[in-house]
Amino acid sequence: MSISMRQDRPNKNVAGPVQAVIFDWAGTMVDFGSFAPTQVLIDAFAGFGIEISLEEARGPMGLAKWDHIKTLGQSPDIARRWIARHGSAMTDKDVDALYAAFLPLQIERVGQYSSVIPGALDTIAGLRKRGIKVGSCTGYPRVVMNPLLDKARGDGLVPDHAVATDDLKPGGRPGPWMALANVIELGITELSSCVKVDDTAPGIVEGLAAHMWTVGVALSGNEVGLTLSELERISDAEREQLKGRAAEKLFAAGAHYVIDTIADLPQVIVAIEERLAHGDRP
Incomplete structure (x- = not known):
């Protein structure tokens, strides 16, 4: 497990603790490798x-x-x-x-x-214990999102809200609209108290456009594009090389942090809340 952080100068204004995390679906919460x-x-x-x-x-x-x-x-x-x-x-x-x-x-x-990615259920349960709401959005249209939600609920994965790409007239990524629709539905009061988690560059840009912290997901996502069993079979050196390439693309898109999988997110939430406490904003 590893976490990387973008190096930049923070914008110092007071904001509260993390109020919501907005997750992507394929490659982030479900569907390891985004197939x-x-x-x-x-x-x-x-x-x-x-x-x-x-x-x-x-x-x-x-x-x-x-x-x-x-x-x-x-x-x-x-x-x-x-x-x-x-x-x-x-x-x-x-x-x-x-x-x-x-x-x-x-x-x-x-x-x-669309099996749940290992660590997703524990991570989301941990967010809820901290009083953090769980939103989500996707590149899928609603007719695909609905059966995906049914499958996820059966597996124990139930977000507080889910937005499909055709739910909104302005359109989907890389615009901020799906992320902001979650903000409205969840009753969030501060954009800089939100975190967008995604495995793709358009999803990172979406979060930045919505003025949120952004967390890229490298190993379970589209950029590496391997199943969990395939990933476990390759050498440590090859895994690190693939992860490095994925992280580079996600950082280039503007990610504040890059993690291996959703299982690593809790440590990033702690780091973001510490930065918020010091007046940092995304």
Whole structure:
């Protein structure tokens, strides 16, 4: 276990203790390695005669899924494959068609990949003992979020609030709206007393845009992209190398802290509350 912290100069204004933590879902609380979105995207593109790799599918992770698909279609390599197969560049109508193919597959399979990440239940129970509320948001639309919530409840994971990417008209990440919707619903009085936890760069940017502390998740998330069993089989040196690369991307996005998995979050909450007590703000 390790925790890293961004080095910068704090903005000193008085704020209270941590009031809420806003979690991402896949790669953060459930779905170690974030496979539910990526595998289905690969299958959806295959249905249109386009082969994409797991690494390519992971690239825009954190965005709303329609935006994710469009971003993939605009990447140079995939765009060339699409033109070679279909004779012209991907249009918004093509994105609509891909999304329509993706959605039922995602609804069907989200539960298959979304086991609770080790340490999540204990961490959330510990937050509640400290009087901290538990919010959440996701790149999934509501029709995917609802079966995911049902699966999570059955596993004992019950957030105080959950926002799907299509619940709000302004849209999803990297804008701050889903994080701020949690603030409103949970009755939070100070943005700088909130912590956003996410395994993707757009999720970190979301938290910063909402003026929250941000915590990146490296080993269980999209940037490393391995199952727990795969991660346990590799050497310590390889694991550290993968973690370092993931942390670099999350820090580059603006993360204040980077942890291995959600199990390491309690120590960061203590550190943030100490900083808040000294007048620091994100």
